Amino acid sequence: MPPETAAPEIAGTADAETSTTPTGQPGRPETDQPVSLEWTTRLLRIDTTSRDSNLPLIDVVAAELRAHGVEPVLVENEDGTKANLLATFPAQDGTTSGGIVLSGHTDVVPVDGQVWSTDPFVPAIRDGRLYGRGTCDMKAFIGSVVTKVPQLVSTPLRAPVHVALSYDEEVGCVGAISLVDEIVRRGLRPRACIVGEPTSMRVIRGHKSLTMIRVTFHGVAAHSSRTPFGVNAIEYAAQLVRFVRAVADEFRADGPFDEHYDVPFTTATVNQIAGGIAVNTVPAECSLNLEFRAVAAVDVAATVERFRAEARRIEESMRQENPDARVEVSIGAEAPGLETAQDDEVIELVTVLGGVASQEKVAYGTEAGLFQRAGIPTVVCGPGDIAQAHAPDEFVELDQIARCDALLDSLLEHLRA
Secondary structure, X not given: OOOOOOOOHHHOOOOOOEEEOOOOOEEEEHHHOOOOHHHHHHHHOOOOEOOOOOHHHHHHHHHHHHHXXXXXXXEEOOOOOOEEEEEEEOOOOOOOOOOEEEEEEOOEOOOOOOOOOOOOOOOEEEOXXXXXXXXXHHHHXXXXXXXXXXXXXXXXXXXXXXXXXXXXXXXXXXXXXXXXXXXXXXXXXXXXXXXXXXXXXXXXOEEOEEEEEEEEEEOEOEEHHHHHHOEOHHHHHHHHHHHHHHHHHHHHHHOOOOOOOOOOOOEEEEEEEEEOOOOOEEOOEEEEEEEEEEOOOOOHHHHHHHHHHHHHHHHHHHHHHOOOOEEEEEEEEEEOOEEOOOOOHHHHHHHHHOOEOOOOOEOOOOOHHHHHHOOOOEEXXXXXXXXXXXXXXXXXXXXXXXXXXXXXXXXXXXXXX
């Protein structure tokens, strides 16, 4: 932290030769490697695709914490196949409330159907970049945090630090709900939270909310030569598809708008659809998944009701053909948006610590809104570019990792008693 700049008191209580890198790849000089590279590459080798368990990674991090005398809290899902991890490093006086949360999700998206230059779960360094699934989204941040565990234990802190790792963020911020609930239940009352999603180390104060809706149309099967005796579920589903596009076009034309986003309006789209069993059979069932990502000025509940109302209208039309037809609507996932005030202390703090000042908001969703909803001032700031996330040959610049390491070092100095 620059000596001439003081961070706000938000954290209180209430040319060397080219060498072989840790990945076994020729890369940058060894003296130029980020200090957290070893932990990051270790985590990258653990496949935590959302459809699978994240426990192998959680177990590794938990073991590191226990080796330094910190007992983590594990918050499991219903069948015990996945878990969140919460660890608190108390202040020097034993205080556990207040302080800063460092938050990251442990799961990654699938690599199915993608063409990679190298094995996505064998990290590789080329031209100053670390490649692998999850490099920027978001194991580089987690690796940086875990690397600091020994210092978090040995540094006399004037306010606590809480490490919060979640599961299933990539399928709708599922795990973080119970993780944030645990933080609240324990009365930790953090005064700030940094969610380390890839922002190129910019300090991001806002993102859109996310709502996923599943709609299933139950028609009546019939031979395709006898269409009047069936109810075509696909045809009726197509009506809803057109309606979703009309709503999206309305938002694009009429707003409301928020010019801090690169896409400054609410978006809505149908992204999955399935139905029918044969080309000569009137389909009895068709299901689709739609989502909308809303700016803060949009009433999310009212928008959900618009889609429900259209589904009811379509259902009535189907029943006029056959009373057995029906439509089911369910919410697949919801994640609140993030709207941190421009003058909030958490923004000043993270900027002073080394985050890049920015007025931008991001269209993608994160778990930050869940922390804010619990009364915890939150920003998103982490290494890597979101353009690389979920893509084949995902990578993070080594320089970005080093900048994240430096920000956490500055945080430790800021909290030093």
